[in-house]
Amino acid sequence: MWKPDRQSKKPLYEQISDHLERRISYGEFPPGSLLPSERKLAEQLGVNRSTVIMAFAELRSMGIIESRTGSGTRVSRTKWGAMPKHTPNWSRYAEGGSFLPNLPFMRRIREALNQHPSLIDFASGELSADLAPSDEITTLMNEHRYTSHLGYDNPQGYIPLRQALVSYLDKYRGIQTTESSVMITSGSQQSLYLITQCLLSPGDAVAIEDPSYCYSLPMFQSAGLRLFRLPVDQHGICPEDIRSLYKKHRIKMVFMNPNFQNPTGTVFSIERRKQLFDVASKLGLPIVEDDPFSLTAFEGAAPKPLKSMDSNGSILYIGSFSKIAASGLRIGWMVAPHSIVERLADARQQMDFGLSVIPQSVAAQFIKSSYFHPHLERLQIQLQFKRDLLIESLQKELPDLVKFITPQGGLHLWCKLLHEVHDGKLLEEAIKRGVVFVPGSVYGSDSGFVRFTFARPKTEEIAVGISRFAEALRALIVS
Amino acid sequence: MWKPDRQSKKPLYEQISDHLERRISYGEFPPGSLLPSERKLAEQLGVNRSTVIMAFAELRSMGIIESRTGSGTRVSRTKWGAMPKHTPNWSRYAEGGSFLPNLPFMRRIREALNQHPSLIDFASGELSADLAPSDEITTLMNEHRYTSHLGYDNPQGYIPLRQALVSYLDKYRGIQTTESSVMITSGSQQSLYLITQCLLSPGDAVAIEDPSYCYSLPMFQSAGLRLFRLPVDQHGICPEDIRSLYKKHRIKMVFMNPNFQNPTGTVFSIERRKQLFDVASKLGLPIVEDDPFSLTAFEGAAPKPLKSMDSNGSILYIGSFSKIAASGLRIGWMVAPHSIVERLADARQQMDFGLSVIPQSVAAQFIKSSYFHPHLERLQIQLQFKRDLLIESLQKELPDLVKFITPQGGLHLWCKLLHEVHDGKLLEEAIKRGVVFVPGSVYGSDSGFVRFTFARPKTEEIAVGISRFAEALRALIVS
Numbered sequence: 001m002w003k004p005d006r007q008s009k010k011p012l013y014e015q016i017s018d019h020l021e022r023r024i025s026y027g028e029f030p031p032g033s034l035l036p037s038e039r040k041l042a043e044q045l046g047v048n049r050s051t052v053i054m055a056f057a058e059l060r061s062m063g064i065i066e067s068r069t070g071s072g073t074r075v076s077r078t079k080w081g082a083m084p085k086h087t088p089n090w091s092r093y094a095e096g097g098s099f100l101p102n103l104p105f106m107r108r109i110r111e112a113l114n115q116h117p118s119l120i121d122f123a124s125g126e127l128s129a130d131l132a133p134s135d136e137i138t139t140l141m142n143e144h145r146y147t148s149h150l151g152y153d154n155p156q157g158y159i160p161l162r163q164a165l166v167s168y169l170d171k172y173r174g175i176q177t178t179e180s181s182v183m184i185t186s187g188s189q190q191s192l193y194l195i196t197q198c199l200l201s202p203g204d205a206v207a208i209e210d211p212s213y214c215y216s217l218p219m220f221q222s223a224g225l226r227l228f229r230l231p232v233d234q235h236g237i238c239p240e241d242i243r244s245l246y247k248k249h250r251i252k253m254v255f256m257n258p259n260f261q262n263p264t265g266t267v268f269s270i271e272r273r274k275q276l277f278d279v280a281s282k283l284g285l286p287i288v289e290d291d292p293f294s295l296t297a298f299e300g301a302a303p304k305p306l307k308s309m310d311s312n313g314s315i316l317y318i319g320s321f322s323k324i325a326a327s328g329l330r331i332g333w334m335v336a337p338h339s340i341v342e343r344l345a346d347a348r349q350q351m352d353f354g355l356s357v358i359p360q361s362v363a364a365q366f367i368k369s370s371y372f373h374p375h376l377e378r379l380q381i382q383l384q385f386k387r388d389l390l391i392e393s394l395q396k397e398l399p400d401l402v403k404f405i406t407p408q409g410g411l412h413l414w415c416k417l418l419h420e421v422h423d424g425k426l427l428e429e430a431i432k433r434g435v436v437f438v439p440g441s442v443y444g445s446d447s448g449f450v451r452f453t454f455a456r457p458k459t460e461e462i463a464v465g466i467s468r469f470a471e472a473l474r475a476l477i478v479s
Numbered sequence: 480m481w482k483p484d485r486q487s488k489k490p491l492y493e494q495i496s497d498h499l500e501r502r503i504s505y506g507e508f509p510p511g512s513l514l515p516s517e518r519k520l521a522e523q524l525g526v527n528r529s530t531v532i533m534a535f536a537e538l539r540s541m542g543i544i545e546s547r548t549g550s551g552t553r554v555s556r557t558k559w560g561a562m563p564k565h566t567p568n569w570s571r572y573a574e575g576g577s578f579l580p581n582l583p584f585m586r587r588i589r590e591a592l593n594q595h596p597s598l599i600d601f602a603s604g605e606l607s608a609d610l611a612p613s614d615e616i617t618t619l620m621n622e623h624r625y626t627s628h629l630g631y632d633n634p635q636g637y638i639p640l641r642q643a644l645v646s647y648l649d650k651y652r653g654i655q656t657t658e659s660s661v662m663i664t665s666g667s668q669q670s671l672y673l674i675t676q677c678l679l680s681p682g683d684a685v686a687i688e689d690p691s692y693c694y695s696l697p698m699f700q701s702a703g704l705r706l707f708r709l710p711v712d713q714h715g716i717c718p719e720d721i722r723s724l725y726k727k728h729r730i731k732m733v734f735m736n737p738n739f740q741n742p743t744g745t746v747f748s749i750e751r752r753k754q755l756f757d758v759a760s761k762l763g764l765p766i767v768e769d770d771p772f773s774l775t776a777f778e779g780a781a782p783k784p785l786k787s788m789d790s791n792g793s794i795l796y797i798g799s800f801s802k803i804a805a806s807g808l809r810i811g812w813m814v815a816p817h818s819i820v821e822r823l824a825d826a827r828q829q830m831d832f833g834l835s836v837i838p839q840s841v842a843a844q845f846i847k848s849s850y851f852h853p854h855l856e857r858l859q860i861q862l863q864f865k866r867d868l869l870i871e872s873l874q875k876e877l878p879d880l881v882k883f884i885t886p887q888g889g890l891h892l893w894c895k896l897l898h899e900v901h902d903g904k905l906l907e908e909a910i911k912r913g914v915v916f917v918p919g920s921v922y923g924s925d926s927g928f929v930r931f932t933f934a935r936p937k938t939e940e941i942a943v944g945i946s947r948f949a950e951a952l953r954a955l956i957v958s
Binding site for chain 2: 088090093097107114129159185198218284310327330338350352353
């Protein structure tokens with residue numbers, strides 16, 4: 001993004017006022033709209049607040065902006081054109097719609113990461129750049145031609161990728177299916193979005209693990225769903241809880257992440273799986289199985305998906321490359337009965353007209369290639385190494401203040417804080433010290449938990465990051 | 480997709496019954512669900528209907544399926560597992576949700592094209608494969624590395640692409656903006672989806688051109704919007720109509736495609752543009768300007784967008800590569816005030832977590848490259864050539880039966896039928912003869928119109944396609 005040029009002879013404040021004047025005159029900030037605060041702009045542009053104050057004074061003297069105490073700085077209504085009061089009230093439009101904004105903590109984290117790219121990031125639920133198979137993918141991209149078909153794609157997804165996934169699902173996940181049952185999506189996120197928007201109606205009750213990734217997604221509330229909780233212990237949820245939720249609230253769907261659950265890392269136990277199928281089949285209840293982490297299993301075989309035992313057809317299966325290869329490919333998939341695939345492919349055509357063939361084609365080449373398996377093995381070893389580094393650091397820095405179960409796969413460690421601390425204050429103290437994490441309450445859990453994504457920071461950042469986090473935590477406990 | 484192997488010693492009907500048994504046992508067709516009809520399956524698999532009848536008989540004898548007169552063929556409820564009646568009622572879920580299915584004609588066209596890829600396609604609103612810059616893009620992909628960043632992207636879009644678009648918009652569209660006002664979307668489709676979902680609320684009234692592409696998009700109804708019509712004549716809409724709709728229905732937004740309007744090909748006149756800005760500014764009404772076709776202008780300069788004259792900040796501008804380069808890149812953009820971009824980027828993160836960096840990066844290289852301008856010039860010449868071929872064919876085959884205004888840009892020709900014909904029957908007759916088009920009623924217009932996309936068929940298909948269409952039309956007029 002634009003930054004003032006420190007080599008230029010023009011003073012910084014003048015560069016900034018020129019830049020803002022341009023953005024205002026181009027319509028980015030229409031008459032009457034609020035400008036970012038002096039503090040925020042100073043952070044964004046990497047200058048002192050006093051420089052921004054001078055730039056604002058310049059714009060004020062030209063009649064371009066107006067400041068009123070307590071209500072911030074706005075673009076003048078009188079300066080622009082003859083009837084400036086009739087510019088559309090854009091901020092009212094921005095507040096409209098039935099779509100809820102992201103959770104405040106998630107927005108705050110994203111904002112902090114945008115402004116300070118150097119923050120040590122235990123928050124973003126993805127692999128660090130060095131864990132992605134970039135070289136392998138570059139090689140494949142140079143070996144193949146991906147542009148033979150640049151028209152609109154089949155709304156169910158690129159057929160060669162669906163065919164490649166049928167083999168992948170059989171070999172790696174024990175799932176037998178056909179390409180006509182597979183739909184390609186923009187990551188698990190879009191699969192969940194399509195399910196909540198198209199298969200459920202506002203007012204419907206659904207059951208969700210507690211804690212769960214799903215609580216971090218306002219999409220469930222945006223779809224008008226009523227959420228009910230299935231507490232997760234070290235063996236996962238208790239299937240009997242589903243039965244009682246069904247009796248009380250007629251829940252219409254269950255959302256689960258059985259293997260290396262996000263955020264707790266739990267693997268749903270074999271015994272309870274049997275009970276789950278029993279309950280689901282008795283109630284005719286569909287289970288959405290989100291399975292992004294299984295192939296990260298640090299030791300031994302990857303835990304099987306529910307779908308591989310789904311003799312009764314109760315499972316909608318969701319998978320993705322985001323957590324095992326590269327989130328930037330934006331490739332996920334769903335395995336579902338014919339009527340569901342047809343419905344969702346039709347709806348997605350209205351939303352985005354399908355995905356670009358290029359990343360789909362790259363993904364198909366990658367899973368069919370001889371690079372795929374070695375990549376997975378390397379990933380498992382490196383993730384385990386990072387997990388161990390995180391655990392060492394926590395044990396060294398905070399032996400008396402945290403408790404956790406060591407995850408055997410996945411990207412995250414779910415950490416209980418043994419002292420009561422205010423979630424938001426802890427996050428701000430951490431950001432001040434140059435580190436971010438996700439407060440547990442984002443996942444619908446009681447406060448007093450933190451999710452550390454050990455996959456995301458660079459190896460050399462983990463110890464530093466935890467030492468900063470420890471400082472932040474101790475600052476709050478002492479004060 | 481799967482087809483029976485005609486070289487195999489196994490009879491076709493057995494291959495088909497085995498294939499269906501597999502799909503049923505894998506859960507694609509759960510117990511109780513409806514199978515495709517014999518006719519449809521025969522079409523899909525490219526076999527005689529009698530072969531499918533034998534395959535069904537085979538499955539019936541094994542107790543896997545059941546047929547009842549008048550209600551089609553279903554998967555048996557009794558064969559699979561102990562409590563088969565408790566498989567989720569998937570078809571009920573498929574009917575749920577507030578998202579409307581695509582229009583029947585659009586579904587029928589897609590189905591026909593899937594089943595018979597050899598149909599001559601005047602229906603799909605895109606370029607033929609030979610008009611896409613595939614070689615240029617392949618060269619660029621081999622020259623650059625696109626995998627340096629394979630993590631989640633900025634939800635507003637890849638910054639280098641936004642920067643490239645700022646220059647593009649200035650140079651080609653006379654729009655001055657900054658990268659912070661630009662948002663990248665999955666084509667115009669996603670821009671419209673985000674606007675209708677996030678900036679408007681169910682029950683809101685909006686104004687739409689008549690006829691308009693927008694009527695082909697159930698997304699407007701899915702968002703619960705009330706649609707009001709702005710009739711298009713040869714100079715576009717009449718801005719005074721906006722004023723009266725505002726008085727009567729308090730419309731909250733206007734959707735327009737001012738240049739080479741889809742489907743009519745009209746260019747909104749200079750005089751009416753002035754009136755439009757006047758009305759919009761008096762009412763404080765936002766105008767969504769969809770501008771996908773301008774750069775196809777066959778002769779002379781591309782018509783300017785409204786946004787380039789938008790001194791009052793009334794316009795939300797939408798652009799895309801789909802109609803001028805390749806729809807398969809899935810790259811579109813929006814230029815909007817800050818508050819709108821923030822809101823929409825936040826919402827889109829919940830829907831799909833942003834686009835893959837790969838096609839964004841390719842698109843950025845392409846518009847910055849020396850290939851871009853020559854590609855546009857070649858495209859204009861070839862589109863004009865195809866338009867002329869279409870017009871010649873229509874004049875030769877149907878001189879007495881159709882009337883149209885020659886479009887000066889865009890991909891479509893809007894054709895009035897001088898005899899009354901049933902839209903649906905005409906489409907079926909045409910499909911039978913190996914050609915598809917879009918019936919005018921899809922665009923909300925009175926029946927008696929047809930949209931021909933001359934950009935989509937191959938050059939050598941145009942005359943044959945129109946001769947088939949002429950046969951279909953004459954068959955209905957005679958009978």
